[in-house]
Amino acid sequence: MTILVTGSASGIGAALMERIGREAVGLDRHSADFVCDLSNPAEITAVAASIKAPLSGIAHVAGLPGTADAEAIVAVNLRAPMVLTKALLPKLSPGSAIIAVSSVTALRCDWAMEQLDALIDGGAAPVMEGARAYELSKAALNRWAMRQAVELRGQQIRVNTVSPGPVETPILADFEASIGKDRIAAAAQKVGRHAAPADIADVIAFLLSDNARWINGTDVKADGGYHAVRAVEG
Numbered sequence: 434m435t436i437l438v439t440g441s442a443s444g445i446g447a448a449l450m451e452r453i454g455r456e457a458v459g460l461d462r463h464s465a466d467f468v469c470d471l472s473n474p475a476e477i478t479a480v481a482a483s484i485k486a487p488l489s490g491i492a493h494v495a496g497l498p499g500t501a502d503a504e505a506i507v508a509v510n511l512r513a514p515m516v517l518t519k520a521l522l523p524k525l526s527p528g529s530a531i532i533a534v535s536s537v538t539a540l541r542c543d544w545a546m547e548q549l550d551a552l553i554d555g556g557a558a559p560v561m562e563g564a565r566a567y568e569l570s571k572a573a574l575n576r577w578a579m580r581q582a583v584e585l586r587g588q589q590i591r592v593n594t595v596s597p598g599p600v601e602t603p604i605l606a607d608f609e610a611s612i613g614k615d616r617i618a619a620a621a622q623k624v625g626r627h628a629a630p631a632d633i634a635d636v637i638a639f640l641l642s643d644n645a646r647w648i649n650g651t652d653v654k655a656d657g658g659y660h661a662v663r664a665v666e667g
């Protein structure tokens with residue numbers, strides 16, 4: 434069976450491709466089995482039609498950081514997983530799993546659940562700076578994944594998110610620019626280091642596997658304990 438990994442050309446997605454091995458097929462805007470610009474819904478629908486059934490999982494890993502344009506961030510981080518999942522749903526077998534890579538920064542989004550629902554259901558995002566759009570895109574992604582878990586439970590398809598803290602990938606420099614170098618460095622100080630891409634890929638691979646068969650509709654924080662340290666020690 435086949436697992437589709439978006440963002441497969443770099444960072445966490447590339448590590449996940451390696452971790453899954455022969456069952457994995459990659460999708461990215463370059464250097465991938467399926468080349469597609471995830472900011473373009475028409476391209477997503479077209480590429481989805483060319484992906485063969487059956488699939489046993491989708492890992493939505495591709496993402497844009499807060500240094501990008503707000504509209505593009507919402508398109509790639511939120512709308513693309515929604516459009517791609519909808520298009521591929523008929524090709525997913527019972528027992529499949531869908532994972533979306535979110536971020537611990539989703540916790541910083543102060544939008545109410547009703548506002549997130551309105552955005553998910555097609556509402557326009559207000560004009561905002563990239564860092565805020567990033568937090569919003571990931572908070573809405575978590576909410577969408579939870580809603581999908583409820584909607585798809587009858588089809589035996591599980592849906593979960595993984596929220597990493599800082600990970601040593603090419604976009605870490607963008608996060609330093611949009612979130613602040615000090616805050617990113619403080620996270621590593623508290624837990625000893627940043628995550629390696631494989632630290633996150635292993636969590637995604639577990640959630641995709643049957644070993645995680647009773648985990649559904651949840652967000653798994655993978656930050657090496659950073660938020661626990663902050664909650665306990667301040």
Ligand code: NAI
Nearest residue numbers: 440442443444445462470471472495496536599600602604
């Ligand atoms: P990365 O930059 O190494 O990989 C992201 C991949 O997404 C790239 O291969 C890129 O080509 C692809 N991508 C971006 N826009 C695309 C588009 N329009 N169409 C198709 N593909 C596109 O970054 P990384 O760190 O591996 O990021 C993976 C996910 O992890 C993202 O969703 C990111 O938000 C999330 N994340 C990363 C953290 C970090 O510190 N690196 C922390 C928390 C979450």
